[in-house]
Amino acid sequence: MTDNRVAVVTGASRGAGKGIALALGEAGATVYVTGRTRSPGDADLPGTVFATAEEIDARGGTGVPVVCDHSDDAQVEALFRQVEREHGRLDILVNNAFTIPDGLTRKGPFWEKPLGLQDMFDVGMRSAYVSSYYGAPLLTRSDSGLVVNTSSFGGRCYMHGPAYGAGKAAVDKMAHDMAVDFKPFDVAVISLWMGLLMTERNAALFGAVPERYQSIAATAESPEFSGRVIDALARHPDRMNWSGQVLIGAEIGAELGVVDIDGKKPASHRPMLGDTPTYSTAVVD
Template sequence: MTDSTRHDHAKPDSTPDPTGTRSLEGRVALVAGATRGAGRAIARQLGRAGAVVYCTGRSTAQTPSDYGRPETIEETAELITGTGGTAHAVVVDHLDVEAVRALVARIDSEQGRLDILVNDIGGEAYVQFETRLWEYDLDAGRRLFDTALLTHLNTSHSALGLLTRNPGGLVVEVTDGTRAYNASHYRETVFLDLAKTGVDRLAFAEGHELAAHGGTAVSVSPGWLRSEMMLDHFGVTEQDWRQAAEANRGRTDTVPPYEFVISETPEMLARGIAALAADPNRAVWNTRSTSSFELATHYALTDVDGSRPDSWSFITAMEDTPVEEIDVDDYR
């Protein structure tokens, strides 16, 4: 991906609030892991809907994280303020409990409340695919597990006292795979499998404790996310990704794999989460596992191209049906 393409992908977005109003005016949100991908899109959408957004991450212009990516947490905040929103970029390593506590204390001091917590730190950069547990480097495995799950636990432990100060708080645990999909599918490595199913279970458990305080917790999975990292990984752009994937129909060991035709931008997930946050009846989602597709369907939303990709159904269908018998457009 060229530098100019990256700049286009990150430019200020004039897409209106999907609810049609400044539906989150007066609300305060913390998006943990807002540097890029889904976290950046969620932070932008919450800011567009009127929330004050605290965006956290480790990558800054001066000190990039070990992901080795060009995106920074300051850019995310600037994308929000550039369209009239209010955002604060805060450099935080969510494995550092004292740093997380300091962050929450700052939000309390500056805002006196927290209404929305989005835990979106993933750890995928640390996955060693096709590596059996007994051959996996234990330090690398623990790094993946800690980054993908312990960061969520640390942040919730520090933030839920403030979030429950007022009724109606929302916790969104972003994971990979719905509860139903993960229950019957092994997720590539033991460390990844435990981390992603653990994040879902965390939302389930949090929901039980938040219910008595009028709060809601839900785990949400995007489909195949067409993030900046994924586009770069496959060597495609937002302009040619589908053509490249279609060219590999019926082939194996190709990049990008054909299944990438069902991918979605981070915006579809972000729109669904913003709509969920604005829904006065959001408590009906408490303890549930859902997906970007289910939220988009429920709230009558689409991805930026007007489609509504149903990634998990498409990927499941490909397990039992010859690829030539599946029309991807039936799942968009």
């Protein structure tokens, strides 16, 4: 892989996307940071696309902020046209944009939760497809392209109800099927199950009731850990061996010698939350 890698990380104003973007930037990449938050105060949580890009610059990479609503296909197309004008190719695409509707973690059956939880099918499931669609021609020009759909154990176990689970299962299967189409172009596609992350949202939750969440907070991964795993996968000469698979971040991180920002190796939640899916090798055109 070239040293001047070009990456797009969607939904990177904060949370997992920000951590991934920072890790890739620290590794020297030019990172296009997308999201809707322009200014502090525009969202309930801290973070903007501009702040993430500035921190990437400070860490030695090049951050390119792009205000983009991933529910608007025209804005997504414009994003990749910008990448094409400025670089002519794309090496890493991280499909991370995801909406978190009110009521997602509310207890109870799905019919007692807001119907708006289906918004996750738009910014989450559908947005991953659209970004991959517009990014594909640029990825095929890379000498070692990689697409990563960020996902979770919710794609296999019951987590927050059927809307969340369906969305995560969809991006997992999407990675498997896209890998078939990308294989002739030497572009790897994987879905990455992240662990519990110490995002701004979770940090606020844990801090509000520390006595309740102290033990679980101690097991949380930094958002940057996922970015370090993605960087290691992108650099690996045999990255195509993992293409089409759902990978657990903690496990593939351990295999590739990746540690978190505190120097620790996060533990896999497989024993508690279950195995990754296995798909058929049949291809029906």
